Amino acid sequence: MTPAVLIEKLQKRYGTVEAVKDVSFQIEPGEIFGLLGPNGAGKTTTLRCLCTLTEPDSGRIEVSGISVTEQPRLARQRLGYVAQEIALDKVLTGRELLQLQAALYHLPRAVISDRIESVLSLLGLQDYADKKTGTYSGGLKKRLDLAAGLLHQPDVLVLDEPTVGLDIESRLAVWDFLRRLREQGTTVLLTSHYLEEVDVLADRVAIIDQGVVIACGKPSELKDRVGGDRITLRIREFAPLEEAEKAKSLLQTIPTVQEVIINSSQGNSLNLVVSPQSDALLTVQKVLQEAGLPTFGIAQSRPSLDDVYLAATGRTLLDAEIAAAGTRDEKAERKKSMR
Secondary structure (H helix, E strand, O other), X not given: OXXXXXXXXXXXXXXXXEEEEEEEEEEOOOOEEEEEOOOOOOHHHHHHHHOOOOOOOEEEEEEOOEEOOOOHHHHHHOEEEEOOOOOOOOOOEHHHXXXXXXXXXXXXXXXXXXXXXXXXXXXXXXXXOOOEHHHOOHHHHHHHHXXXXXXXXXXXXXXXXXXXXXXXXXXXXXXXXXXXXXXXXXXXXXXXXXXXXXXXXXXXXXXXXXXXEEEEEOHHHHHHHHOOEEEEEEOOOOOOHHHHHHHHHHHOOOOOEEEEEEEHHHXXXXXXXXXXXXXXXXXXXXXXXXXXXXXXXXXEEOOOHHHHHHHHHOOOHHXXXXXXXXXXXXXXXHXXXXX
């Protein structure tokens, strides 16, 4: 079966910055595929290359067997793209905006009216179709944006952060909509900062870090590969590294403890991988108590996608986001000082 999306050895550089170093994955028809990673990891650049908005430096990109670089016009007919930023003309009604979108896609006049009614119904927008989009709530704007991306009935719908900024009710409505799309055979590629969103929706997921795919597979399989339960431990709110190293040495001697990672960006907390369904939590507390080490906070949980990222990189996705934000702030300060 021809993959809905095929990306091999994608590379893209902006000046001295390697936005995408080596990204490869494929998406099967009719599945929801999640692209996960911190800001600056290369997710949006990958999507833009796929959607013919950015030309890659090298690599192979295909949509339903069509080369994006060699036949971009044909590839666009198979793609629907909904960017993170909602772009609506607030003086147009929802119906007028969809009519404009239909004209831009050169849809036959005979099918435009039925197509518009179909997407309005699919996204529950019938009651708002003839109201100006400037009066829409954030959730309604996102739904209209999705409707515009689906109007030409693409094989693949590409969504960049589809629920960012939405309230819980609107997020759940988008989730339900994406599940119905999958049932109808549409392939969906989405990026998200919300780990639970990807975990709940995606049939498979690729995790990108610094322009490289570091893990790819079903969420359940990726979490199983990490193995064991998780214990997050804080000796103190901000423990000295020497004390964290001492605790790590002690905890590694416990038979049910498989791995210990010191998370320096979170006050030298310790992340433990332990045998599932064991008494590891009680044993960890006992070992620390006997060694005269305090316990500021401790919790045990099943593996998550964040644990997959932590195991591959030594930091959590939140740590990576904070580091990326710090880098952006430093660059901004440098630019100010050079003026």
